[in-house]
Each structure stands twice: as structure tokens, then as C-alpha cells.
Amino acid sequence: AGAWLTTRAPTVALAMNLVPLSGVAFLWFIGVLRDRLGMHEDRLFATVFLGSGLLFLAMLFLSAATAGGIVLLHAADPQRFAGSQTFAFGRVVVYEIVNIYALKMAAVFIMVVSTLALRTRFLARWIALLGYAIALMLMFNSRYVEWMLLSFPLWVLLVSLYILWDNLHVHPTA
Numbered sequence: 001a002g003a004w005l006t007t008r009a010p011t012v013a014l015a016m017n018l019v020p021l022s023g024v025a026f027l028w029f030i031g032v033l034r035d036r037l038g039m040h041e042d043r044l045f046a047t048v049f050l051g052s053g054l055l056f057l058a059m060l061f062l063s064a065a066t067a068g069g070i071v072l073l074h075a076a077d078p079q080r081f082a083g084s085q086t087f088a089f090g091r092v093v094v095y096e097i098v099n100i101y102a103l104k105m106a107a108v109f110i111m112v113v114s115t116l117a118l119r120t121r122f123l124a125r126w127i128a129l130l131g132y133a134i135a136l137m138l139m140f141n142s143r144y145v146e147w148m149l150l151s152f153p154l155w156v157l158l159v160s161l162y163i164l165w166d167n168l169h170v171h172p173t174a
Contacts (some may be wrong), residue, residue, distance in 0.1 A: 048083035
């Protein structure tokens with residue numbers, strides 16, 4: 001624990017500086033989904049959809065800021081920081097926020113989008129069903145299987161690619 005601070009601190013600092021850009025991209029993603037829903041957007045689902053997406057982003061930013069703080073504190077006193085209680089606390093806070101709270105909001109976000117996709121058919125049915133499977137995995141198992149952290153961004157990528165493909169292949173009569 002903490003060995004990455006001496007070998008990977010610049011890489012982690014770069015990643016922390018890219019988090020706000022990914023947050024803006026996620027906000028655009030939310031906007032594209034809402035635009036695709038159009039008049040079919042249900043107010044109840046829209047509230048949960050938007051709320052879970054914004055809470056996910058807030059937790060992502062909070063955990064990135066905490067990780068960035070860990071890197072900065074290590075740079076100030078590299079010999080003592082990795083074994084300190086401050087490091088242990090910051091590390092646990094980042095882990096808990098990302099693996100418990102943020103991923104639960106991501107699961108809610110996926111469930112709401114999948115439900116809206118099944119109701120309005122603005123996405124393919126198989127993407128909605130895959131979304132339910134991913135959401136259930138995130139909701140009940142994210143703490144014990146670390147690769148599940150990647151399932152949310154991969155699902156967002158899949159939905160984004162589907163929307164892009166669908167928009168490029170719209171028939172002129174549609």
C-alpha cells in the first residue's frame with residue numbers, strides 16, 4: 001500500500017486532471033439520452049435518471065479530489081506519508097466512495113435508462129437487458145469483484161456507439 005505513490009504519482013496526477021473532462025463528457029451523454037427520449041421522457045424516471053447521474057458525478061469528483069490530495073500530500077513528505085493514518089484514511093475514503101456509493105448510483109442510472117429504453121424503444125432491447133444485468137451486478141457485487149468498476153464506462157461506451165451508429169443510419173423517410 002502506497003508504493004504507487006513513488007512510482008506512479010505523475011500518472012495518477014494526470015488521471016486526476018482528466019476526471020473533470022470525463023465528467024463533462026458524461027453530462028453530454030446525459031443530455032444526448034434526454035434529447036433522444038424527447039417527449040417520451042417520464043418525469044419520475046427523469047428525476048431519478050438525472051439525480052443518479054449527477055450524484056455519480058459528484059462522488060466521482062469527490063473521490064478524484066481525495067486521490068489528488070493523497071498525491072499532493074505524498075509529494076510534501078514522501079518518507080512519512082505512505083505509512084501515515086492520513087494516507088490510510090484517504091485511501092479508504094476513495095475506495096468506499098467509488099466502490100460502494102458511486103457504483104450504486106451508476107447501477108440506478110443504468111436501471112432507469114434500461115427501463116426507459118424498454119418503454120420507449122430509444123435503444124435496442126438487448127442493450128436494455130444487458131443494462132439490467134450490469135446494474136444488478138453493480139448493485140450487489142461491486143465490492144468483491146474489482147473488474148466490475150469497468151462495466152459502467154463500458155456500458156456508457158456501448159450506448160454511445162449504438163446512438164452514433166443509429167443516428168448515422170437513419171432513413172430519410174424516418
